[in-house]
Amino acid sequence: MRPGPIDLHAHSSVSDGTQTPAQLVAAAVEAGLSAIAITDHDSTAGWAPAFDAARGTGLTVVPGMELSTQLNGASVHVLAYLIDPAHPALLAATESIRAERLHRAEAMVTRIAVDYALDWDDVLAQTTPGATVGRPHIADALVARGHVADRSAAFDSILHWRGGYYRPHEAPKPIDGVRLVVEAGGVPVLAHPGARGPDHVFDDRRIAALVDAGLFGVEIGHRDNPPAAVTRWAEIARKYGLVSTGSSDYHGAGKPNQLAENTTSPEVYAAIVERANGSKPFLE
Ligand code: AMP
Numbered sequence: 001m002r003p004g005p006i007d008l009h010a011h012s013s014v015s016d017g018t019q020t021p022a023q024l025v026a027a028a029v030e031a032g033l034s035a036i037a038i039t040d041h042d043s044t045a046g047w048a049p050a051f052d053a054a055r056g057t058g059l060t061v062v063p064g065m066e067l068s069t070q071l072n073g074a075s076v077h078v079l080a081y082l083i084d085p086a087h088p089a090l091l092a093a094t095e096s097i098r099a100e101r102l103h104r105a106e107a108m109v110t111r112i113a114v115d116y117a118l119d120w121d122d123v124l125a126q127t128t129p130g131a132t133v134g135r136p137h138i139a140d141a142l143v144a145r146g147h148v149a150d151r152s153a154a155f156d157s158i159l160h161w162r163g164g165y166y167r168p169h170e171a172p173k174p175i176d177g178v179r180l181v182v183e184a185g186g187v188p189v190l191a192h193p194g195a196r197g198p199d200h201v202f203d204d205r206r207i208a209a210l211v212d213a214g215l216f217g218v219e220i221g222h223r224d225n226p227p228a229a230v231t232r233w234a235e236i237a238r239k240y241g242l243v244s245t246g247s248s249d250y251h252g253a254g255k256p257n258q259l260a261e262n263t264t265s266p267e268v269y270a271a272i273v274e275r276a277n278g279s280k281p282f283l284e
């Protein structure tokens with residue numbers, strides 16, 4: 001591997017990033033990264049085009065996914081590294097989650113349309129065909145209609161979970177998500193654990209259960225983890241022997257997050273690769 005920062009969390013237009021997988025890889029090369037993980041929500045469709053774009057650049061592409069799970073209405077994201085993308089149970093789960101996300105986005109748009117000029121075609125116009133649909137696509141439709149200035153403004157108002165239009169989507173429980181990732185030969189890491197959802201739903205007993213199920217790490221280095229939560233989750237990582245990762249959660253122009261604003265150590269990266277048996281990092 002070439003020297004440089006390792007960033008294990010980034011999105012493309014296969015989910016809610018604004019760049020195609022090839023553009024994401026080009027941005028990672030440009031930023032001088034050693035390795036980037038492509039972790040679209042509930043889809044591995046970006047892997048092949050990302051590998052193609054990385055060939056000959058010296059950049060390592062780590063195939064991954066950000067699996068949506070839900071506990072008591074709270075959204076919990078599980079990063080799934082180096083899974084077997086053809087594992088039947090995981091494939092079935094992600095297909096079903098994508099369908100639930102679509103259903104939920106339509107329901108949110110129906111609610112929003114009561115108060116704002118907006119219809120489903122506006123959202124489709126902002127979505128790459130086949131992409132995992134999320135609130136960012138609704139945000140882009142609201143921007144295109146002139147209701148808000150940008151994605152962040154949409155998330156702070158109309159799309160906020162307390163904004164009056166929010167609906168959760170169905171998804172497996174976090175523990176079942178972790179089990180599924182392990183079954184598929186992958187390495188599960190709890191994404192942005194200090195974000196509101198996970199930080200509120202995980203007490204000690206539930207964390208111990210996740211670790212028993214095979215949780216391997218926690219994404220401590222992430223801009224959505226407030227300082228108090230970083231302290232809490234660093235202590236949890238120590239207590240349970242979990243690795244700590246750091247990542248940008250880059251979404252192209254869709255979020256302020258910049259590539260490599262948080263990074264993962266080469267030692268932790270090596271431990272993740274060592275642990276996995278579903279697929280391999282791409283470097284050609
Ligand atoms: P959803 O999964 O559909 O509930 O939408 C949440 C997704 O929106 C997350 O994956 C975030 O990456 C993204 N997101 C959250 N806040 C913002 C923001 N302020 N600007 C852009 N995207 C955001």
Ligand code: FE
Nearest residue numbers: 011016041251
């Ligand atoms: Fe996202």
Ligand code: FE
Nearest residue numbers: 066077191192
């Ligand atoms: Fe996330």
Ligand code: ZN
Nearest residue numbers: 009011066249
């Ligand atoms: Zn993400």
